Amino acid sequence: METLSDGDTEYLITSEKEIEFVLRDMAEHGARIAVYYGGTNYLFLSTLLGVDHKGMWFEQSPDGLENERTARSDDLVFVSAHLQAKVQFAADHVDLAEYGKYPAFHLPLPRHIYRLQRRDFFRLPALISKPLRCMISAKNTPSTQSQGLVVMDISVGGVGLVCTESDIEIAAGDVYRDCQLDLPGMGTISGTLEVKNLAEATSPSGQTHKRAGCEFKNLDTKSTNLLQRYVTNMQREKNDLP
DSSP, rough: OOOOOTTGGEEEEEOOOHHHHHHHHHHEEEEEEEETTTTTEEEEEEEEEEEESSSSEEEESSOOOHHHHHOOOOOOEEEEEETTEEEEEEEEEOEEEEEETEEEEEOOOOOOOEEOTTTTTBBBBTTTTTOEEEEEEESSSSSSGGGEEEEEESSEEEEEEETTTTTTOOOOOOOOEEEEEEEETTTEEEEEEEEEEEEEOOOOTTTTEEEEEEEESSSOHHHHHHHHHHHHHHHHTTOOOO
């Protein structure tokens, strides 16, 4: 089995909201999942049945012996896919349970998952003629003096912003409140962004710009739902899924 490890940090998702979103969307579409147990020495194929904020359920094997081994295992790895991207996570135990009237296994939501995707998976220029812009205010200035920064990529957990020399100065660790992001056909989300990382690059024309990786903080329910719908629609359009 080809597995992802702790060194594959670029594929690591740690946001609780994003983990629940990915797994819940998988369950809603009846995702098949490979369950490796006993130190990945054994395997059976299952279906993800349901997900909520506390945990997830997946089908038991039709083989009773496999179910016994799975229930006793303290080393499990789960491998599936979400919108043509490989998803993997681990657990140290599962519990025998029921989902509806069907026998199932239950486990808490993982603290992190790996999601292996193409680097341009969330890139917006390939999907829309005009890039999204996130309205953000410089620190210690009124929100009425906000500036629109180009959104290079977007996910349920955050956005990547492109900052040119003429844009406001931002730094890793900065927190910006009352940011506005208009999602075409969906509505506008409003919330706080925290700059998690900053990288500098030079375009072929010689212009220097920065790429700021930002995380959404404490989005309200309405904004979270709008963002999840937009990202899901964008991913399905990108991958030509029905």
